Amino acid sequence: MTGGEAVNGLGVAARGDEPRKPNLAVVGATGAVGTVMLGILSARQDVWGEVRLIASARSAGRLLSVRGRQVEVVALSEEAFEGIDIAMFDVPDEVAAQWAPIAAAKGAVVVDNSGAFRMDEDVPLVVPEVNAAAVRIRPRGIIANPNCTTLSMIVALGALHSEFGLQELVVASYQAASGAGQSGIDALREQTLKVAGTTVGEQTGDLRAVIGDNGPFAAPLVLNAVPWAGSLKDDGWSSEELKVRGESRKILGLPNLRVSATCVRIPVVTTHSLAVHAVFEREVTQERAQQILAEAPGVVLYDDPGAGEFPTPNDVVGTDPTWVGRVRRSIDDPNALDLFVCGDNLRKGAALNTAQIAELVAAELTV
Amino acid sequence: MTGGEAVNGLGVAARGDEPRKPNLAVVGATGAVGTVMLGILSARQDVWGEVRLIASARSAGRLLSVRGRQVEVVALSEEAFEGIDIAMFDVPDEVAAQWAPIAAAKGAVVVDNSGAFRMDEDVPLVVPEVNAAAVRIRPRGIIANPNCTTLSMIVALGALHSEFGLQELVVASYQAASGAGQSGIDALREQTLKVAGTTVGEQTGDLRAVIGDNGPFAAPLVLNAVPWAGSLKDDGWSSEELKVRGESRKILGLPNLRVSATCVRIPVVTTHSLAVHAVFEREVTQERAQQILAEAPGVVLYDDPGAGEFPTPNDVVGTDPTWVGRVRRSIDDPNALDLFVCGDNLRKGAALNTAQIAELVAAELTV
Numbered sequence: 001m002t003g004g005e006a007v008n009g010l011g012v013a014a015r016g017d018e019p020r021k022p023n024l025a026v027v028g029a030t031g032a033v034g035t036v037m038l039g040i041l042s043a044r045q046d047v048w049g050e051v052r053l054i055a056s057a058r059s060a061g062r063l064l065s066v067r068g069r070q071v072e073v074v075a076l077s078e079e080a081f082e083g084i085d086i087a088m089f090d091v092p093d094e095v096a097a098q099w100a101p102i103a104a105a106k107g108a109v110v111v112d113n114s115g116a117f118r119m120d121e122d123v124p125l126v127v128p129e130v131n132a133a134a135v136r137i138r139p140r141g142i143i144a145n146p147n148c149t150t151l152s153m154i155v156a157l158g159a160l161h162s163e164f165g166l167q168e169l170v171v172a173s174y175q176a177a178s179g180a181g182q183s184g185i186d187a188l189r190e191q192t193l194k195v196a197g198t199t200v201g202e203q204t205g206d207l208r209a210v211i212g213d214n215g216p217f218a219a220p221l222v223l224n225a226v227p228w229a230g231s232l233k234d235d236g237w238s239s240e241e242l243k244v245r246g247e248s249r250k251i252l253g254l255p256n257l258r259v260s261a262t263c264v265r266i267p268v269v270t271t272h273s274l275a276v277h278a279v280f281e282r283e284v285t286q287e288r289a290q291q292i293l294a295e296a297p298g299v300v301l302y303d304d305p306g307a308g309e310f311p312t313p314n315d316v317v318g319t320d321p322t323w324v325g326r327v328r329r330s331i332d333d334p335n336a337l338d339l340f341v342c343g344d345n346l347r348k349g350a351a352l353n354t355a356q357i358a359e360l361v362a363a364e365l366t367v
Numbered sequence: 368m369t370g371g372e373a374v375n376g377l378g379v380a381a382r383g384d385e386p387r388k389p390n391l392a393v394v395g396a397t398g399a400v401g402t403v404m405l406g407i408l409s410a411r412q413d414v415w416g417e418v419r420l421i422a423s424a425r426s427a428g429r430l431l432s433v434r435g436r437q438v439e440v441v442a443l444s445e446e447a448f449e450g451i452d453i454a455m456f457d458v459p460d461e462v463a464a465q466w467a468p469i470a471a472a473k474g475a476v477v478v479d480n481s482g483a484f485r486m487d488e489d490v491p492l493v494v495p496e497v498n499a500a501a502v503r504i505r506p507r508g509i510i511a512n513p514n515c516t517t518l519s520m521i522v523a524l525g526a527l528h529s530e531f532g533l534q535e536l537v538v539a540s541y542q543a544a545s546g547a548g549q550s551g552i553d554a555l556r557e558q559t560l561k562v563a564g565t566t567v568g569e570q571t572g573d574l575r576a577v578i579g580d581n582g583p584f585a586a587p588l589v590l591n592a593v594p595w596a597g598s599l600k601d602d603g604w605s606s607e608e609l610k611v612r613g614e615s616r617k618i619l620g621l622p623n624l625r626v627s628a629t630c631v632r633i634p635v636v637t638t639h640s641l642a643v644h645a646v647f648e649r650e651v652t653q654e655r656a657q658q659i660l661a662e663a664p665g666v667v668l669y670d671d672p673g674a675g676e677f678p679t680p681n682d683v684v685g686t687d688p689t690w691v692g693r694v695r696r697s698i699d700d701p702n703a704l705d706l707f708v709c710g711d712n713l714r715k716g717a718a719l720n721t722a723q724i725a726e727l728v729a730a731e732l733t734v
Contacts, residue, residue, distance in 0.1 A: 172539030196563030
């Protein structure tokens with residue numbers, strides 16, 4: 001089938017009757033997530049009419065490749081949303097808070113990957129494998145995409161919840177540098193260059209003296225672990241930790257789910273990992289949990305430690321699914337499972353899930 | 368006071384009456400922990416007569432510095448324990464299993480840092496800040512030093528347990544390369560050299576192609592996280608995870624403590640970190656928990672995230688205490704605390720705790 005033509009069952013082109021393909025805007029097209037998004041749009045089934053690339057004024061005029069064509073980036077403005085049906089936003093919270101309602105007022109359905117709307121009662125928070133139906137109720141014309149840390153585990157947990165009934169989560173994260181955007185990726189590469197060739201004594205001395213600038217992180221990241229992501233909220237919790245709690249509750253539809261998260265950044269470029277302790281209403285078995293995960297859409301079970309099989313970020317980066325390994329029933333609680341989960345924070349954790357939501361909306365608009 | 372002399376209250380030397388200082392053997396003196404041990408023996412109050420350095424036959428004859436003197440390493444043999452009062456072992460499990468009973472039979476009290484005796488009912492497992500009195504009951508003449516992962520958190524947990532009554536631990540570890548010994552340190556340095564200067568594309572491609580050999584790890588460690596340490600035990604648990612459970616129970620004297628651990632290696636040279644979720648019998652408050660930790664011997668509370676204060680491995684490496692930050696009361700459970708804990712796995716996690724146990728025994732022998 002050639003572009004722009006629909007073919008009926010008899011092989012006759014029905015050009016005049018075909019529904020118009022929706023026009024898509026990518027807002028924040030030049031960032032770390034935006035870059036992955038253009039790759040994803042180029043690789044997935046093409047359901048789009050125009051794909052318009054929008055970024056800040058200083059990126060306007062740049063040419064980026066999407067769907068095999070060079071497209072010029074336009075500056076963010078009200079007019080930039082003219083004729084757009086669906087607008088995917090990957091921009092800072094304050095930019096999304098200002099511009100998503102403007103895009104919605106211009107008639108676009110907004111799929112927003114910032115934190116600005118996720119906990120808004122009138123904005124659904126959607127993971128297609130878990131709560132696809134929620135996209136249809138969007139009184140503000142905005143659908144929110146979860147935080148990358150929540151997204152890196154929630155597909156696997158949704159599958160287990162359906163069978164066993166989730167009651168409690170205790171989560172420790174191993175978050176990648178790219179969760180802090182392109183500046184995080186650049187900072188880790190720069191820091192790695194600076195420590196390479198130093199002595200073990202220097203590597204276990206003050207790393208600040210070796211690397212200079214911490215970049216966007218609260219401490220040196222290379223050869224270190226930084227138990228901090230986001231901003232300080234009440235009682236010592238970080239915004240990132242509260243997102244894991246609030247978003248898991250909302251996506252799973254469990255307003256009383258008990259959640260404790262400790263969010264830690266480690267020197268990995270891309271792919272978040274999480275050690276998850278999940279307590280269920282019903283008794284679990286390792287075998288049944290593995291079976292559920294092996295069959296769940298969007299999940300890869302990679303769990304044979306005797307054969308060296310467990311997911312690591314380097315196995316998972318660049319792939320779409322949530323990878324799960326180290327599935328164990330807790331020795332002291334027959335209702336609890338311990339897991340190690342990895343997800344590419346730029347793909348399923350951001351761009352891919354946003355694209356999946358946009359495709360759900362597109363299917364609805366064109367039906 | 369000059370060496371070898373004791374002075375009574377009148378300033379008169381009482382050379383003939385002074386108790387002999389005990390002779391110490393360091394078995395495994397040339398390893399990663401042994402090297403740190405010699406530094407610790409040189410820095411702490413010197414309670415020892417002879418310090419004899421013992422290693423494998425291939426290291427015999429090497430000269431190592433301890434207490435400001437060059438000492439020649441002797442080969443491990445039955446005769447090497449002649450005249451030794453206390454022998455500290457840091458050698459592989461199978462070497463300890465064979466040689467610790469031989470040293471004990473020669474009259475030495477053995478303080479062993481291998482896994483060979485830790486769960487033996489006739490061998491106390493000791494952390495001086497938590498259960499010092501246990502050193503006195505040692506029917507086999509052997510005292511065990513806990514695994515470095517358990518040791519990196521247990522001093523802090525012991526203090527909290529005394530006040531609140533510990534019931535359950537959910538632990539995720541961020542373990543350093545040096546937990547795998549000198550070969551782990553060397554492998555991480557080598558891998559860091561190899562990835563430095565590669566592109567982000569190469570860093571998020573197959574790292575095996577860049578680094579070649581994984582060293583002692585089950586996957587590439589640099590720019591990665593490896594959810595595996597130790598060997599495979601029943602039901603998918605690793606030996607490291609079972610050590611955290613079994614040893615925490617034994618040290619705290621809580622045979623029914625519920626423990627779930629997920630042990631993960633990350634690219635840090637030295638200092639293990641742990642995200643700990645601890646559930647207590649009694650209700651906790653953030654303020655009281657912080658107060659207990661601030662006052663606990665062997666613990667540093669470093670917990671003001673608004674001022675950028677939380678422990679990272681690079682802050683802690685080379686120091687003696689257990690550092691604790693990110694102290695939070697769980698939002699959904701008034702009886703639970705979430706913490707981030709760091710401890711130098713070669714010092715408190717191995718050599719320092721071994722030295723502290725040996726000093727406890729030395730004090731008893733010379734009284």
